[in-house]
Amino acid sequence: MLRINNIFKTFNPGTINEKTALRGLSLELAEGDFVTVIGGNGAGKSTLLNAVAGTWKVDEGSIFIDDADVTRLLEHQRAKYLGRVFQDPMTGTAANMQIQENLALAYRRGKFRGLRKGISHKEQEQYREQLKILELGLEDRMTAKVGLLSGGQRQALTLLMATLKKPKVLLLDEHTAALDPKTAAKVLDATDKIIGKNQLTTVMITHNMKDAIAHGNRLVMMYEGGIIFDVSGEEKKKLKVADLLLKFEQASGGGMMNDRMILS
Amino acid sequence: MDVMTLINALPGACAQGLIWGIMAIGLYITYKILDLADLTVDGTMATGGAVCVMMMLNGYSIGIALLCSFVAGVLAGMVTGFLHTALGIPAILAGILTQQGLYSINLWIMEDKANQAISVDKYDLLVSLRHVKGVPFYQNASFVTILFIIVIIAILYWFFGTELGCSIRSTGANPNMSRAQGINTNITKTLGLMISNGIIALASALFAQYQGFADVNSGRGAIVIGLASIIIGQVVFGKIRGNFAFKMLAAALGAIIYYLVLQVVTWMGLPTNFLKLFAAVIVAVFLAIPYLKRKYFTKPVKRGGVEHA
Numbered sequence: 001m002l003r004i005n006n007i008f009k010t011f012n013p014g015t016i017n018e019k020t021a022l023r024g025l026s027l028e029l030a031e032g033d034f035v036t037v038i039g040g041n042g043a044g045k046s047t048l049l050n051a052v053a054g055t056w057k058v059d060e061g062s063i064f065i066d067d068a069d070v071t072r073l074l075e076h077q078r079a080k081y082l083g084r085v086f087q088d089p090m091t092g093t094a095a096n097m098q099i100q101e102n103l104a105l106a107y108r109r110g111k112f113r114g115l116r117k118g119i120s121h122k123e124q125e126q127y128r129e130q131l132k133i134l135e136l137g138l139e140d141r142m143t144a145k146v147g148l149l150s151g152g153q154r155q156a157l158t159l160l161m162a163t164l165k166k167p168k169v170l171l172l173d174e175h176t177a178a179l180d181p182k183t184a185a186k187v188l189d190a191t192d193k194i195i196g197k198n199q200l201t202t203v204m205i206t207h208n209m210k211d212a213i214a215h216g217n218r219l220v221m222m223y224e225g226g227i228i229f230d231v232s233g234e235e236k237k238k239l240k241v242a243d244l245l246l247k248f249e250q251a252s253g254g255g256m257m258n259d260r261m262i263l264s
Numbered sequence: 265m266d267v268m269t270l271i272n273a274l275p276g277a278c279a280q281g282l283i284w285g286i287m288a289i290g291l292y293i294t295y296k297i298l299d300l301a302d303l304t305v306d307g308t309m310a311t312g313g314a315v316c317v318m319m320m321l322n323g324y325s326i327g328i329a330l331l332c333s334f335v336a337g338v339l340a341g342m343v344t345g346f347l348h349t350a351l352g353i354p355a356i357l358a359g360i361l362t363q364q365g366l367y368s369i370n371l372w373i374m375e376d377k378a379n380q381a382i383s384v385d386k387y388d389l390l391v392s393l394r395h396v397k398g399v400p401f402y403q404n405a406s407f408v409t410i411l412f413i414i415v416i417i418a419i420l421y422w423f424f425g426t427e428l429g430c431s432i433r434s435t436g437a438n439p440n441m442s443r444a445q446g447i448n449t450n451i452t453k454t455l456g457l458m459i460s461n462g463i464i465a466l467a468s469a470l471f472a473q474y475q476g477f478a479d480v481n482s483g484r485g486a487i488v489i490g491l492a493s494i495i496i497g498q499v500v501f502g503k504i505r506g507n508f509a510f511k512m513l514a515a516a517l518g519a520i521i522y523y524l525v526l527q528v529v530t531w532m533g534l535p536t537n538f539l540k541l542f543a544a545v546i547v548a549v550f551l552a553i554p555y556l557k558r559k560y561f562t563k564p565v566k567r568g569g570v571e572h573a
Contacts, residue, residue: 074448075444076442076448077446079444079447086440090438091440092441093438093441095437097433097437104430105430105431105442105445105447106445110446113427114426114428115427117426118425118429
């Protein structure tokens with residue numbers, strides 16, 4: 001479903017800030033795979049997702065989604081294949097537009113936008129049903145501006161927008177990192193529910209090792225722009241946080257632990 | 265200070281304010297919906313009039329002349345959009361470049377003259393400063409302009425409710441999210457600039473008819489007047505909860521208030537020379553108020569904070 005072949009990306013080449021964020025990374029996801037991605041700060045996790053999303057073009061290598069070569073497509077052209085939820089709750093929604101208008105925008109992802117009505121009555125009913133899945137009471141506030149919602153509500157809404165039209169690949173970039181633990185758990189629950197119901201191929205970045213183990217059928221650890229550990233199936237289920245810490249220590253020579261990973 | 269002089273001047277101020285109200289509605293699209301300051305308008309506000317007057321002097325009907333003015337504005341917006349999106353020039357600078365280029369083009373349109381007169385006696389003009397009172401209501405400049413405003417707001421209200429219109433609104437609200445939803449934000453931005461400048465050129469065409477001449481300098485400072493109208497409209501009518509159509513109407517009403525205030529201050533003895541300074545000060549003050557309010561007059565939140573879900 002998603003095939004990443006040997007991609008490289010260097011930011012600010014030739015300057016003092018030069019940073020190679022991806023070094024020959026390859027990853028292949030089968031249909032229905034739910035991969036969690038962990039790694040320290042600067043390991044290239046978000047860079048990987050942005051490479052797939054087309055925020056910029058990779059320097060080398062190729063990316064295929066469902067056998068279509070998207071390596072040279074622009075961000076908005078790839079959007080029809082992808083659902084995305086960002087770390088910052090402000091990024092995924094338009095604050096000064098209504099909840100239902102945001103959903104209607106997402107519903108037309110990959111379609112031509114012409115002079116038909118921006119939102120039809122039939123759709124509104126459909127959105128009401130969809131919003132009920134989130135169990136946040138948003139179905140009764142469909143005409144409220146998204147800016148009035150809390151961070152957790154906005155992330156849940158973004159998640160719904162990302163999956164309203166079934167994406168080929170769902171990209172979750174630490175989408176619960178900015179939320180308090182209780183809300184984060186709620187949003188993660190909704191994530192599992194929606195992914196399970198639609199059998200979505202998913203890449204989820206997280207800083208939380210427990211979450212990385214508890215969710216999905218496959219786990220990938222990144223370090224310095226490459227994948228250093230890739231585990232799935234039964235082996236992944238048996239994984240403990242201690243195992244991951246050990247792996248991480250081995251890869252980084254012990255000195256690169258970061259507090260967020262230990263504490264979480 | 266004779267009160268009658270003021271009262272006699274009011275219908276004219278009202279008509280002029282309404283015409284600039286159309287301009288304010290056009291500016292609203294870029295300033296409020298797309299969230300970018302488009303300085304093209306200082307050029308477009310002269311181009312529309314130049315095109316309209318020259319076409320009529322050359323024997324074309326008022327309808328065709330207005331249509332061509334609109335198209336000229338659309339093209340100007342397209343140039344700014346191209347400079348901004350395809351060539352990556354910051355929006356403000358892109359607008360300034362187009363505006364600068366338009367100055368030469370405006371002179372060229374007007375056959376190298378700084379202004380071109382058109383008489384309401386010889387030509388079938390829609391609005392004229394001689395038609396602000398004492399004429400049948402359907403010839404009244406204010407009445408005709410109000411019709412224009414109603415039609416323009418109705419069309420825009422419909423348009424920004426369509427799929428395409430919604431994608432322009434979301435581009436202004438959150439470009440990252442818009443691209444993630446498959447919207448080509450370069451195209452939507454350019455489209456917004458085109459519609460905005462088209463409407464402003466229309467306002468310019470009406471303004472030239474109203475004055476009885478097209479002037480290459482008539483757009484100078486237009487953005488300040490437009491911003492003043494939008495902001496005054498927002499301050500005066502912002503408390504009234506209204507939909508999108510009402511917000512555009514508020515911008516147009518803001519323009520009328522602006523012109524009435526101008527009339528009053530000139531009547532009170534402000535030399536006309538200082539009108540532009542006065543306009544700049546008004547805009548600066550109203551732009552500063554929300555910031556200063558937040559900074560110095562925010563009530564401290566009680567311990568425990570405000571409840572949020």
